[in-house]
Amino acid sequence: MSTEKTYAEINEKIKNGKAVVMTAEELIALVEEKGFSRATQEVDVVTTGTFSPMCSSGAFLNFGHSEPRIRMQRVWLNDIEAYAGLAAVDAYIGATQVPEHDPLNSNYPGEFRYGGGHLIQELVERKRVRLKASSYGTDCYPRQEIETYFTIDEINEAILFNPRNAYQNYNCAVNLSPRTIYTYMGVLKPNLSNAHYCSAGQLSPLLKDPYFKTIGIGTRIFLGGGVGYVAWNGTQHFPSIQKDSTGRELGPAGGTLSLIGDLKQMNSKWLKGASFLGYGATLAVGIGLPIPILNEEITKFAAVKDKDLYAPIVDYSDAYPNRKPGNLGFVSYAELKTGEITVNGKHVPTAPLSSYPRAKEIAGILKQWISDGTFLITEPVKLLPNVNDQITANSLKG
Amino acid sequence: MAPERIVLRFTPDTTEKPVIYRLVRDYDLVINILKANINPQKEGTLVLELTGEKYQQGLEYLRQEGVSVQPLIEGITRNEQLCTMCGGCTDICPTKALYMERPSMEVFFNDDKCIVCQLCVKACPMHAMEVRF
Ligand code: SF4
C-alpha cells in the first residue's frame, strides 16, 4: 500500500524525537539505495537550503516616538534613504538602496560598497545606526527634524519582509559582446569567456517542490539564521516547466516566495550585505525550507538530481537587457558544477554566485532543529499558484 | 637607484608585443622578472623589478602599448570571516589562485599562485579579498 502521512502525524513524531529528517542530498542517496517507496516510508521531512544575493529584500522598522512627536516623512539610516510613506515612525529599508551621494556608476564600474543590505546586516549585529528624519509639522506631529542613534534592541519592531526571494531557478549568464559587462550576475568577461549561475541546484528549495504541493502561505522556514514564514507567493511568481526547442521537459522555473520574519532573532552569518561591481548593493539571504514527505510523489520531486535540473543560458550583453526572447540552450546543474560547460561549441568556465557550502550548512541546521523537536512543520493556510495556473508575465508599455 | 616593483597586466591582444625587449633596448632598464603568467591570446600578468634612469619613460611606453601598469602591493589575503564561499571569484582569477574543490564546492585561496592582479578585490561581492600593502 502506498504511504500517506499527514502534517499532524509528522509533527507528532517530531515532538517525540522520532521523526526521520534528512537533507535533500541525503534523500537522493537513500532513494538510490532503497527506492522511492521505501524512502517514503522511512523519511518524514527533507530539508533544503540556499544562500544567495536576493535583491528584493528589506525590513520594516518602527522606531518608537520622540518627544515632541515627528511624523517622519523622509527617513535616512546611515545616509541611506528608507521609505517612510507609511504611518508615523514606520519605514521600510530596502536592500538595494545606496547612500545619498554614492558615486553610483559615474566612475564606471561603480563599487557600491555600502547599501541597505549592509545596513540590515549591521542592525542584526546590534550595531548603532544613525537615524535622520524630516517632516512637515502637523498639529499632532509638530516636530520637523530629528537626528539620533539606535540599535535594533531599542526600536519596537524590525521585521524582515522580502517580497521576492528563493527563485526556483535562474539563468546561466554569459556575455557574447566584445567588452566586459558588470551585471547582477557578476562580472561577465567578453566573448563568452565565463558563465555565472546562481542556484544550489539539487539542494535549492523550490526545485524540490516544483508543483508547490507542500509550500504555501504560513510555511515555517529557516530565514536569515532564525525562524521565518512564507507570507505569499513572491512578486513575479510565474511557475512553469521549461522546455527546450524539441519540446523536451527540463524541470521547473519561475516560482518565487515572499518571506517574513522577526529580524531581531536572526543572525548576520545568514544575512550579509553584498556589492556587485557596476551593478549595485544587495543582501545575501540564507533560506531553508522543510518539505514534509506526505507521499511518494513528493519523495520523487524532492529526490531530483542536479543532472535533471536545468538552467537556460542567457546572453546578458544583448538578449537580457533588450528583452529579446530565446536563449543559447539549456545546461544541467551537474554540468554547471563541473566548472566548465560548452556554449556555441566553445568551452566556457563556470562559477556560481550562490554558495553551495552555505546551502548545505543551512539544510543541515534545519535538519538539526527539526530533529531536536524545536521546529515543527506547518500545513499551509493556502497553497501557492503552480504551473497549472498558467500565470504569465505582464510587460510594461512605454 | 633602488629597484621599483610593478605589476603589468596584458589584454589578449597585447600579450604578443615584445615589450620587455623594448624596455631593455630603448629605455636601458635592468629587469628582474618576479612572477610571470603570459599565454598567447589570453589575459596575462608580469611582476617586475625595474631599475634605470628612464624608468618613467619606460612606464609611459608600456601604457601607450595598452599594458596596464600598477605598483606592486605586498599581497592579497582572503578574510575568512567575510568569504561566504560563493565561488564567484573563481572564474575571474586569472591564475586559479582562487579555486573550487569539487564536489564540496568549497573555495580555497592559494597564495603562491596569486599574482596580485587585484581583479578579485572588486569582483568579490563580500569584499573578502583584501589588499595588504
Ligand atoms: S567571491 Fe568573495 S565571497 Fe565569493 S568565494 Fe570568492 S572570495 Fe569568497
Ligand code: SF4
Ligand atoms: S589578486 Fe585575486 S584575482 Fe588576482 S591572482 Fe590574486 S587571487 Fe587571483
